[in-house]
Amino acid sequence: MHPAKISVIGSGYAGLVNAVGFAHLENKVICVDIDQKKIDLINKGIPPIYEEGLEENLKDALKKGNIKATTDISRSVMETDITFIAVGTPSNDDGSIDLKYIKKVSEDLGNILKKKDRYHTITVKSTVVPGTTEDIVAKTIESVSGKKRGKDFGLAMSPEFLREGKAMDDFLKPDRVVIGEHDKKSGDILYALNKLLTDNIIRTDIKTAEMIKYTSNAFLATKISFTNEIGNICKKLEIDVYDVMKGVGMDFRISPYFLSAGCGFGGSCFPKDVKALIAKSKSIGYEPELLESVIKVNKSQPKMMIYLAKKHLENLKDKKITLLGLAFKPGTDDIREAPAIIIIEELLKVGAKITVYDPQAMGNIKAIFSDRITYAPTKKDAIAASDAIMIVTEWDEFRDEKLYSQKLVIDGRKTLNKRTTKNYEGICW
Ligand SMILES: NC(=O)c1ccc[n+]([C@@H]2O[C@H](COP(=O)([O-])OP(=O)(O)OC[C@H]3O[C@@H](n4cnc5c(N)ncnc54)[C@H](O)[C@@H]3O)[C@@H](O)[C@H]2O)c1
Numbered sequence: 001m002h003p004a005k006i007s008v009i010g011s012g013y014a015g016l017v018n019a020v021g022f023a024h025l026e027n028k029v030i031c032v033d034i035d036q037k038k039i040d041l042i043n044k045g046i047p048p049i050y051e052e053g054l055e056e057n058l059k060d061a062l063k064k065g066n067i068k069a070t071t072d073i074s075r076s077v078m079e080t081d082i083t084f085i086a087v088g089t090p091s092n093d094d095g096s097i098d099l100k101y102i103k104k105v106s107e108d109l110g111n112i113l114k115k116k117d118r119y120h121t122i123t124v125k126s127t128v129v130p131g132t133t134e135d136i137v138a139k140t141i142e143s144v145s146g147k148k149r150g151k152d153f154g155l156a157m158s159p160e161f162l163r164e165g166k167a168m169d170d171f172l173k174p175d176r177v178v179i180g181e182h183d184k185k186s187g188d189i190l191y192a193l194n195k196l197l198t199d200n201i202i203r204t205d206i207k208t209a210e211m212i213k214y215t216s217n218a219f220l221a222t223k224i225s226f227t228n229e230i231g232n233i234c235k236k237l238e239i240d241v242y243d244v245m246k247g248v249g250m251d252f253r254i255s256p257y258f259l260s261a262g263c264g265f266g267g268s269c270f271p272k273d274v275k276a277l278i279a280k281s282k283s284i285g286y287e288p289e290l291l292e293s294v295i296k297v298n299k300s301q302p303k304m305m306i307y308l309a310k311k312h313l314e315n316l317k318d319k320k321i322t323l324l325g326l327a328f329k330p331g332t333d334d335i336r337e338a339p340a341i342i343i344i345e346e347l348l349k350v351g352a353k354i355t356v357y358d359p360q361a362m363g364n365i366k367a368i369f370s371d372r373i374t375y376a377p378t379k380k381d382a383i384a385a386s387d388a389i390m391i392v393t394e395w396d397e398f399r400d401e402k403l404y405s406q407k408l409v410i411d412g413r414k415t416l417n418k419r420t421t422k423n424y425e426g427i428c429w
Contacts, residue, residue, distance in 0.1 A: 003027045003066075004193055007076040008084045009105050011038050011069060013049055013167065013268065013334070014125060014160045015086030020047075020054060021171035023061035025196055030076040031069040042069035050333045050360050053168035073105075077112045077120065082189060085109075085137070086125040086160070088268075095275030096283070097129050099136060106137045110144025113153055121154035121186045127217075127273055129280045130210040133157040134182070154186030157206045158194075159213030164267060165331025176200040180209025214280075217273040218291060223258040224265045225297040231261030231428025232304065240429040242414060261428035263392060263412030264301035266328030266338040271298070301427075302339035305390050306346045308410050308425050313388060317351035322386035324379060325393025325413070326358035326365045333360035335368075339412070340392045344369060357382035359395055383407065391415045 004027045008019040011033040023029040033039055038048045045059040061067040070076060077083055087101035102124075113120060122141065124133045138149045149155045157180040162170040177194040179201060181187030187203050194201055204212075231241035241261045249256030265271070274291055281288040306316070313319050328338035335341065340356075344365075347354050354373040356365060362375055376382035383389055383403060391398055394413035406422045418424050 002192070004082055004189075005080040006030070006082045006084065006193075007032055007073075007080040008086055008125075009033075009073060009076075010085065010087035010101070010126070011035075011042060011048070012086065012088060013051070013164060014162065015084070016042070016047060016049065016058075017051060017054065017162055017167040017171050018084060018086060018125060018160070019067060020057045020061055021168065022193070023064075023067040024057050024172070026064075026066060027193070028080075029061070029067045030080060031067065032071065032073050032076045033069070034071060036071055039069040039071055042067075051164070051167045052331060057168060073108050074112050077109065078116060080120075081118070082121045082123065082193070083109065084123050084125045084158075089126045089128055089272075089276075091272045091275055092279075094279060096279035097132075097276040099128070099132065102126060102128060102132065102137060103140060106140035107144055110141040112145075113141060113147055114145040119153065119185075121156065121189050123156040123158050123186070123190060125158060125160050127159060127213050127269065127276075128157070128210055129214070129276055130207045133180070133206045133210060138182070150183040150185075154189065155182035155206070156180060156186040156190050157209045158190055159209055161213070161216065164334055165329055172197065174198050174200075176202060178202045178204065178209050178212050180204050180206035182206055214273055214277045217270055218277055218294070220258050221265055221270040221274050221298070222290065222294050224260075224270075225294040225301075227259045227261045228264065228301050228428065229297050232301075234261075235426075235428050240418075240426075242429055260414065262301075262414065263305055263343070263427055264298045264339040266336065266341075268334060268336040271295070271337040299342070302342040302412075303346055304427050305343050305392070305410055305412050306350070308427065309388050309390070312408055312410075312425065315350075316347065319352050320385055320387045321347055321352045321354055322376070322382045322389045323354065323356045324358075324382060324389060324391045324398050325395055326356055327361040327393050330393055330395045333364055335361050335364045338392075340365065341368065343390065343392060344373060348372060355382050355385050358393065359397060361393075379403065 007030045008015045009032045011031040019029045019031045041048045047054045090098045092098045179190045234241040245259040249259045326340040357376045357379050388408040391411045394415045401421045408423050410425045412427045
């Protein structure tokens, strides 16, 4: 069994980290993507995304011959025994899950498995609403290939819990691994693959595994929106919500994590997954009011930054506003659903002159706003040209109070100490 031969379809954040992680464990891994540019970069040892430790591990795996990348899905599946599906599952306009990439890969896999005479295990890693793996992925593969799940091919769903910014670490030291298995053989294969990483392996049915992922993300998103709402109340009462949550989080039933108020959550997972769960609930006749509120609070939270800027500067037209931090959190270049995007859009609406700086995410934000905003080469340049500075992502390099030389700072992430920073406004403290 070890080393296992693995193909990973989709070489984005989730797929590439898994591919490099399994290669690091001395398995033989093939990364597959439709994007030739990504494939070329991976084969050169350059990850197309930024994640701490990813580049070193990728280079090491390439040197040992444990990983390669290709656009040829057919050969990759033929040459391996296990395939992970890690393509994107974005939102449709109504928030429901868009399964076009999943469906396409399922068709491809059906065509390939038709010609393969060996048993092959298919595992969905992408986040998919309950029922997708069995009703869409497996059914499509069966109807295209004429083969049967459990007999000719194995079927499992193992949700991905990695945190962007800590993804490599999370892969190597997961809290738990969830294996949703259609058949024991597939479950055993995945168990063997993961047992090197943790003893906390939960084996369950496929629908439950799919739901565990949505429930985890919905719960974490709820903690954040809850804390932001308490933070907004605290701000009006002139109480520091961080002091409050310190006292609250010591209750072991609550835990101190995800109680940090700020300008809202973003990223490729929380907003998309909560919206997909809402849409799925509605489609089966249940109105998820709590989850709707989680999204509502999160949409209005970045606008608190504008409200606070107006409190100090009144009219923001032609005012020079600097955003420090664009990525949805430190340690990544990912700006998907980042609060920075809402803040920039709101500032553009009121005619502010916007300068931005982020150590990793400038290219990604430029792809959205092009010449409508100014991109500063350094944080010092960004700060120099401003009437107000908004800290939107808590990169460590923004923590030096001396940088701001008494300019107005609106801190969306508790990056600075409000007691020692002059001319300071915290979003919820
Ligand atoms: N990003 C995360 O931190 C994270 C964490 C947990 C779960 N997930 C889940 O993992 C899945 C992937 O997310 P991501 O952030 O890695 O997405 P991503 O958009 O970064 O990567 C998806 C990749 O799939 C490729 N792709 C699309 N169609 C393909 C096809 N037919 N064949 C081969 N490759 C194809 C795309 O080119 C892209 O490179 C999603 O369901 C997401 O919810 C992501």
